[in-house]
Amino acid sequence: MKSVSRFARNQLDFIGIYRELKALPNPVGIYIEDINLNTLDTNSEFILGVMSIVAQGESEQKSASITWSVIERFKRGIPIIPTHNLLGYTKDQYGRIVVDESEAKIVRFIYDSYIEGMSAREIAESLMDSHIPTVTGLDNWSNLAIYNILKNEKYKGEIIMQKTFTVDCFSHKSRKNNGEKPKYRLKNGIPSIIPESRWDLVQELLKLPRRKSKSTNKVIAPKLYIKKLKTGKLRDFVVLDPSWKTKDIKEVFK
Known part of the structure; x- marks a missing residue:
């Protein structure tokens, strides 16, 4: 040594x-x-x-x-944002954060469904019924994953930095920042996927007990979800779904 x-x-x-x-x-x-x-x-x-x-x-x-x-x-307003576990975003060849439209459809579906009255559990089940994996490639969606997306301010284009902090350099344990450290807010720091008015509406709905949907407008989960790898040597490669038909594959590679 x-x-x-x-x-x-x-x-x-x-x-x-x-x-x-x-x-x-x-x-x-x-x-x-x-x-x-x-x-x-x-x-x-x-x-x-x-x-x-x-x-x-x-x-x-x-x-x-x-x-x-x-x-x-x-x-200085320079955030550190990994996108490998952030649904709806990826990075271009210059390292800039951009919207991944294929994943952004899922984010919009989650917000639209919640506004229409669906619960987090119903949204998760709908995504699983449509064979849409999580951002990390898992088949199972949890209620917590749905709520984390609904509460994430990045989807309206805002970034809050230092929401967590490391306790010490030996344990490397991360703790939620409840005021122990200063937080830094950056508006328009990332491309938005959800309009701010709809994001704010969801935050108000999250405070209320979930109610049955009275809307006749059924939100349909995207059937053809194109997932790309975000990291590693196969970055930007498309993950093919075995259930896709020939016409679906042709649609993907148009």
């Missing part, structure tokens, strides 16, 4: 690992090149403890630098 900092993020991690290796029936040592030290040496624990503390400090400093750079981006 080149150095302690390459092996562990903090003192407890390193000490715990090397003691576990040392306690094996056939003890295993860790050789650290930059200080010419073998953990099987009897006098190594004190030196390793000091070195691990230094490594922990380096990890904390790097974490603080990364956090600072991210916050500075937020302050």
Whole structure:
């Protein structure tokens, strides 16, 4: 191993690992090149403890630098938005966020259905009946997935940054930001899929008990859903549905 900092993020991690290796029936040592030290040496624990503390400090400093750079981006109105798990959006060849029209149809269907009176469960079942997968490719839609889409402000073109934050650089646990950290709002920061008036209407409906639809306008889920891979070596490749007929495939590749 080149150095302690390459092996562990903090003192407890390193000490715990090397003691576990040392306690094996056939003890295993860790050789650290930059200080010419073998953990099987009897006098190594004190030196390793000091070195691990230094490594922990380096990890904390790097974490603080990364956090600072991210916050500075937020302050300047530069969001960090992954699209692999964001239904309705993708990135073009220049890394700009654009609407994926095939997925945007699903988003509009979800909003229209909810406005017409369907519940989250009914919307999820309708999507599954139409064999439309989730953004991550799963066959099963949950109520939570529907509600997350209905509540996501990005669909009206607005971005709220730092809705969650990392507790510390060791556990890497993420926590919902309930006011512990500042949030940053960017209007018109992303192309909208849902008009702001309809998005606001849905937020009001979400506060009310769900009621039976009295509308005669039945919202129909898209039958031919064209899903493209968003990441990896096969990015932008189309995923073919085995249930498609020849005419459907021709329609896809027009």
